[in-house]
Amino acid sequence: MGKNFSIATVSLLLLLASTNAGQVFDVKSYGAKPNGDITQVQTLFTLKTNCLESCVSRAYELGPVTLLGPCKGAIEFNLQGTLQSPSDVESFKGKDGWVVFEKIDSLTVSGGGVFDGKGQTAWQKNNCAKESNCDKLPMNIRFNFITNSIVQDITSKDSKFFHINLLECKNLQFQHVTITAPADSPNTDGIHIGRSSQINITNANIGTGDDCISIGDGNHDITINQVTCGPGHGISVGSLGKYENEQPVSGIRVIGSTFINTDNGVRIKTWPASPVGTASDMHFENITMKNVANPILIDQNYCPNKQCSNESPSKVKISNVGFKDIRGTSSTQEAVKFICSKSVPCQQVVVADIDLTYKEGGSTTSTCVNVQPTTSGKQNPPACT
Numbered sequence: 001m002g003k004n005f006s007i008a009t010v011s012l013l014l015l016l017a018s019t020n021a022g023q024v025f026d027v028k029s030y031g032a033k034p035n036g037d038i039t040q041v042q043t044l045f046t047l048k049t050n051c052l053e054s055c056v057s058r059a060y061e062l063g064p065v066t067l068l069g070p071c072k073g074a075i076e077f078n079l080q081g082t083l084q085s086p087s088d089v090e091s092f093k094g095k096d097g098w099v100v101f102e103k104i105d106s107l108t109v110s111g112g113g114v115f116d117g118k119g120q121t122a123w124q125k126n127n128c129a130k131e132s133n134c135d136k137l138p139m140n141i142r143f144n145f146i147t148n149s150i151v152q153d154i155t156s157k158d159s160k161f162f163h164i165n166l167l168e169c170k171n172l173q174f175q176h177v178t179i180t181a182p183a184d185s186p187n188t189d190g191i192h193i194g195r196s197s198q199i200n201i202t203n204a205n206i207g208t209g210d211d212c213i214s215i216g217d218g219n220h221d222i223t224i225n226q227v228t229c230g231p232g233h234g235i236s237v238g239s240l241g242k243y244e245n246e247q248p249v250s251g252i253r254v255i256g257s258t259f260i261n262t263d264n265g266v267r268i269k270t271w272p273a274s275p276v277g278t279a280s281d282m283h284f285e286n287i288t289m290k291n292v293a294n295p296i297l298i299d300q301n302y303c304p305n306k307q308c309s310n311e312s313p314s315k316v317k318i319s320n321v322g323f324k325d326i327r328g329t330s331s332t333q334e335a336v337k338f339i340c341s342k343s344v345p346c347q348q349v350v351v352a353d354i355d356l357t358y359k360e361g362g363s364t365t366s367t368c369v370n371v372q373p374t375t376s377g378k379q380n381p382p383a384c385t
């Protein structure tokens, strides 16, 4: 491995700790040397019987690493400085994550530090707009099979692909997480949640080139509270129905959040010609829109870059959805748009207390296809005109 993987000074500061025993070990005693190869650090991270605490207080380069449990006790990953990813994609040798936490219970990631994905050159190689099975680029931080854990006070910057990805996590809280990347950086979703439950994201500030938060299939009991999104493509459930064997989605709450200059606000998106699926019990409440292009959107014909050959209706059934107390400004006239599936129309959609103007004070419109929402309270735009 090349120079980019040098961990000369990192090794001095990475500590291995068993928090149960209150002991802290310097990694140097585990064989990491100045100018050592990153594989030595990976070996440390994958020691299954130990727990890990790492403190880094300056900027350091770090190659791809997996912190693999299970561990004997709680783990703390405390990052106080900036970790910089190699900027070239080749260094990842096809790996889809830069810093990967896997199979850990009681993990805390904190410290105020920055995970800098150095995505600029990778973005130019992104071919996902042209190829639906595009080359996989690494994500900044992956949480795979993480339980009963907290992620707080960290920043993810300029990821090559999604910033943070959750796979099969349970009871994981995110607090005060910051995510930044340019508005035109491709597929830089802020936090993508997959097949997880009991996930809370509060007080996050996310500005990126794709969805601020995207909620994929198989998720239950997800609460997003006091999140600021923008720039970006909004907070989305989906996209759903692209693949076979997707699991149901239920129990999604997006509350107390603000969208600024985003392409979408709150959105549910499913692909046409999809396999059968369901998404239910999804609630969007107490939300402020500032200059948002599509503030409220259900799109069951979701097909970015016209990648779909078959335009038959989506078979993902959407039901029990609430849009309540949503106010602010839309940058387009059509502020509310429900395009539901002809084969499985949306059911139990409730729209209450909506006050959206076109820019400052202009009138807005709504479009409804294959849905008959129940309305109450203020309706600006008039529901389903």
Ligand SMILES: *[C@@H]1O[C@H](CO)[C@@H](O)[C@H](O)[C@H]1NC(C)=O
Binding pocket: 173, 199, 200, 223
């Ligand atoms: C997560 O959010 C839900 C709903 O707001 C709340 O009931 C629950 O207590 C939260 N969990 C934690 C650990 O904060």
Ligand SMILES: *[C@@H]1O[C@H](CO)[C@@H](O)[C@H](O)[C@H]1NC(C)=O
Binding pocket: 226, 255, 256, 257, 258, 286
């Ligand atoms: C609505 O959300 C704001 C944050 O955007 C919060 O301060 C306020 O307490 C929330 N209101 C209610 C009724 O929950």
